[in-house]
Amino acid sequence: MSQAPTREVARRVFAREFNDASHTFKESDDERAPVYLLLPTGERANRVFLVGTLTEKEDVGEGDEYWRGRIVDPTGTFFVYAGQYQPDAASTLRDLEPPAYVAVVGKPRTYETDDGSVNVSVRPESITAVDAATRDRWVVEAATRTLERIEAFEDESNEYARMAREEYDLSVDDYRPMALAALEGLDESDELGSDADAEGDDGIDAPAEP
Template sequence: MSTEDIPTREVAKRAFATEFNDAGFSFKESDDERAPVYLLFPTGAKANRVFLIGTLTETEDVGEDNEYWRGRIVDPTGTFFVYAGQYQPEAAQELRELTPPAYVAVSGKPRTFETDDGTTNVSVRPESITVVDATTRDRWVVETAERTLDRIAAFEDEGNEYARMANDEYEIPIDQYIESTVSAVESLDESTDELNTASTEGTAQNL
């Protein structure tokens, strides 16, 4: 097997929760059964893997016959939901053992699910979940803001095929993501204080 035949992992893309949850359209770029499935961001990018950092605020075993853990992770713009079961044992173990609130970094695959009423929910199937500090979370917010604004700046480029696709699939004013991105960066100090307060309250309750 040549090096060209060795499959490589897709680069994990960054997006804030507000955009991620708006991204209900997924697609393949070939008819190959093993072809990667991409989520289309409204700002014009495809993502087979995502990387997010936020505050883990809640964990729950929502499985019936087997453990199936759901984690609620909040960034400055909204909420990500991650789900891990028997096929993601390490991530499931992290969700089982972690005590919210905690800053966590998650790498994983985006997944879409259509509900009975026709609504599309978007979640993450985590490959890894790691506890991080406030500085790492703040850096993720700043870097994700930069990536988001770069996508918005390139949205009108004629050769940007994923922006054209997003324009066709979503009826979302692109400017709203500028507002949420700016708000996310401005909220950094406030959200750090909120986690510290929540941690202090939790400690006090356990004394």
């Protein structure tokens, strides 16, 4: 029987919760063991799946191309970075013209700044241009998964919820109105870039990358 490793599930998570996450961990001492980002609602994420509006892109590389994309969902902003080790994703970012709906599968990356804060970004495995219906389905799925995690948070057998309570000084119940507001927003204008318009100036500057 094949012992080939299975791919980790790509978690659907809204930008606000993703950016609140800062704690990473491994579950074994194996050098090649997966690195997980601990979501505040009590789940581990080695990979994430997000859909939103690409509002900006920029080649921030020195010499080699290194693309940064700013992707907005109804709750906030994701930053994705793709370079020579993610050639397909980098090529897609190079060719896309914002605003555009995109679906991204990738791995969370954390980076501690000089002042001790932690920036979280996504290292994309794939970036795909999608339509408004795909974005809307993702919002529904992400809201559903978020609410499910909140419901399971107080389960005594939920080890990741216990870990989240220890690592984060956050109220998990704050993510419930966030998810519901994202769902309610689907009834509003569905023009391209509406996420960015609804979110307004979120005050998030592009994080530095090491």
